[in-house]
Amino acid sequence: MVLYKNEPLTGHPCSRPMARECVATLPASYFSDPKVFNLELQAIWSREWIYACHENRLRMTSPLEMTLATFPISLCLSESGSVAGSLNALTGKPDSRRIHTHVLNGFVFVNFSDAPPPFESTHVGLADEFKSVEHVFTEAEFDFWGHLSLPGAFNWKVFSDNYNECYHCPTSHPQFSKVYKIPSYVVDAREGYFVHSVEERQEGGKAAAASNASVTELLLTESNESFPMEAKRLYDESYSALNQKIKEYAKANPPRARAKAHEGGLFVHVFPNVGINVFGDFVTTLRWNPASHEKTLLQLEVFVRKGVSEAEMLRFSNFLKWVEIEDYVLCEATQKNLALGVYQVGVLHPFRENGLVHSQAQIRKRLVEYVSQERELKEKVGKQRDSSTTLSEESGTLLN
Numbered sequence: 251m252v253l254y255k256n257e258p259l260t261g262h263p264c265s266r267p268m269a270r271e272c273v274a275t276l277p278a279s280y281f282s283d284p285k286v287f288n289l290e291l292q293a294i295w296s297r298e299w300i301y302a303c304h305e306n307r308l309r310m311t312s313p314l315e316m317t318l319a320t321f322p323i324s325l326c327l328s329e330s331g332s333v334a335g336s337l338n339a340l341t342g343k344p345d346s347r348r349i350h351t352h353v354l355n356g357f358v359f360v361n362f363s364d365a366p367p368p369f370e371s372t373h374v375g376l377a378d379e380f381k382s383v384e385h386v387f388t389e390a391e392f393d394f395w396g397h398l399s400l401p402g403a404f405n406w407k408v409f410s411d412n413y414n415e416c417y418h419c420p421t422s423h424p425q426f427s428k429v430y431k432i433p434s435y436v437v438d439a440r441e442g443y444f445v446h447s448v449e450e451r452q453e454g455g456k457a458a459a460a461s462n463a464s465v466t467e468l469l470l471t472e473s474n475e476s477f478p479m480e481a482k483r484l485y486d487e488s489y490s491a492l493n494q495k496i497k498e499y500a501k502a503n504p505p506r507a508r509a510k511a512h513e514g515g516l517f518v519h520v521f522p523n524v525g526i527n528v529f530g531d532f533v534t535t536l537r538w539n540p541a542s543h544e545k546t547l548l549q550l551e552v553f554v555r556k557g558v559s560e561a562e563m564l565r566f567s568n569f570l571k572w573v574e575i576e577d578y579v580l581c582e583a584t585q586k587n588l589a590l591g592v593y594q595v596g597v598l599h600p601f602r603e604n605g606l607v608h609s610q611a612q613i614r615k616r617l618v619e620y621v622s623q624e625r626e627l628k629e630k631v632g633k634q635r636d637s638s639t640t641l642s643e644e645s646g647t648l649l650n
C-alpha cells in the first residue's frame with residue numbers, strides 16, 4: 251500500500267499528494283504475461299473511458315472503423331453533430347451493440363460498460379484544463395493535418411510509464427532537453443488524468459521555431475543516429491506520408507500573418523491511453539493502443555493552426571519524429587529486457603516518478619477490484635472450481 255503525504259503535490263485543487271517514500275513498481279510479469287493482459291482487457295479497457303479519436307476525423311470519414319484495445323468499433327457523426335459509437339460483432343457473437351461516448355473539446359472518448367460513470371465524475375477538473383487554454387486552442391482555429399499508426403513491440407504500460415516521467419529525458423531526448431528545462435518537469439496526478447508541466451528554455455528552440463527559414467525533412471535512414479535501422483525505416487516511411495500532407499495542406503492554405511505567436515499550452519495524459527498535447531500552433535494526440543501483452547500500436551493525430559507555414563509544420567514534424575523514435579527505441583529495448591526475466595521489481599522515485607506511482611496504483615487497484623468482484627460473483631452463483639473459466643485462472647495470478 252502506498253502512503254501519501256498529507257498535502258497535494260501542487261496548489262491545484264485537484265492535485266493528488268505524492269508518496270512519502272519510494273514505492274515498489276508493478277512486477278515485471280505485469281508487462282509480459284498474456285494472462286495479465288487478458289485481465290486488463292476486462293478490468294481496465296472494458297470499464298474505463300478510453301480515447302478513440304478527434305471528431306475532426308469523423309468529419310472526414312464517418313463511419314470510422316477502428317480496433318481499440320482489441321475491440322472492433324465504429325464511430326459516426328450524425329448530422330446534428332453528435333457522436334455515436336458501436337462495438338462491432340465479435341466472432342461467434344450475434345450482433346453489434348451501442349457503446350457510450352463522451353466528447354470533450356472534440357476529443358472523443360468511449361466506454362464499453364453498460365452503465366459507465368459520467369466522464370465528468372471520473373475526470374474532475376479536466377474540462378477546466380481545456381478551458382484554461384482556450385486562448386491557445388479552439389477547435390475552429392485548427393485543421394486536422396494527418397495521422398499515423400506505428401506498431402511497437404512493447405506492452406502498453408511500458409509506453410505509458412515512459413510517457414509519465416521525464417527522468418529519462420536528459421539522456422534519451424537531447425533535442426527536447428535543449429528546448430525544455432528538465433529539472434523543472436512536474437507530473438501532477440489528478441482524478442483520471444495527469445498534467446505535465448515544464449519550463450521552456452529561453453535560449454532553446456524557440457528562436458528557430460519562430461523563423462520561416464526553409465526546412466528539410468529529417469531522414470533518419472540517411473543520418474548517423476544509432477537507432478536500429480528497422481525503426482529508422484518505419485519512422486521515415488510513416489512521417490514521409492504525413493509530411494506529404496503538409497505540402498498539400500500548405501498549397502491549399504497559404505500562410506497567414508498572425509498577430510502573435512501562440513506559445514505553450516497543455517500537456518495531459520488521460521488514463522489509460524492518450525497524451526493530448528497543445529503546443530501553441532500544433533495539437534497532437536498520441537494514443538497507445540494495446541494489441542497484445544507485448545504489442546502496442548502508437549497512433550498519432552496532428553492538428554495545425556490555420557495559416558501556419560509549410561516550414562513551421564515541417565520543423566514541428568521533425569521535432570516530433572525525433573522525440574518519438576527515441577521513446578520507441580527505448581520502449582522496445584525495455585520490453586526485451588523484461589522478457590529476459592532478470593528484472594523483477596524496482597522502486598519509483600516519489601517525486602520524479604509521481605506519474606507512475608499514481609498510474610501504476612490505479613492499474614493495480616482496477617485489477618484487484620475486478621478479481622475480487624469476479625470471485626464474489628463466482629461464490630454467489632456457486633460455480634464449481636473445476637468449471638472455472640480461463641479468466642479465473644488468470645485472476646489467480648494476481649490474488650493467489
Ligand SMILES: [Fe+2]
Nearest residue numbers: 412418423577
Ligand atoms: Fe520520452
